[in-house]
Amino acid sequence: MDEIQNKPRVGSARKVARQLLKDVGVSNPPIMIKDVVNQIKKSSDLSVYPWAFGDDTDGIQVTRGDSATIGYNQAQHRHRQRFTVAHEIGHFMMGHTNGNSIFDLNSKKPEEIEANQFAAELLMPLAFLNKEIKNGNKNVKNMAQIFDVSEESIWWRLRECNLIGKM
């Protein structure tokens, strides 16, 4: 049983992100985190704060009862902050009551994988990526600008979705 419970719910994490984008009504990148947070606030008590963490923490998520608080490292680059908040929202939406994060796209922990997959689908929706590629965009730097994410995130996402060969 443990083995099944410990498997990351990748499909579910992506689905939750897609539904959220649909609820927000996003039709084009970049995805605005503020809009996403405001959408969640309609049904949940969620607060998001910049915070003076040390270098070793990107963000935290703490849920107590019905209210959740997300803090993100105010000293970091905007791209990293966006991914951190998206990641912490992922922890919240996937029902993880605690998230303490350092940026690690290659984490093997199920909860971290779920949060990363959620964040990736939220900030770089597969449908939007496919559209870019279909329109002939083969430039990762340009894609990073369009999605307002780091080039590292775009590369990781393209590899995850097996899209590199299609570019």
Ligand SMILES: [Zn+2]
């Ligand atoms: Zn995390």
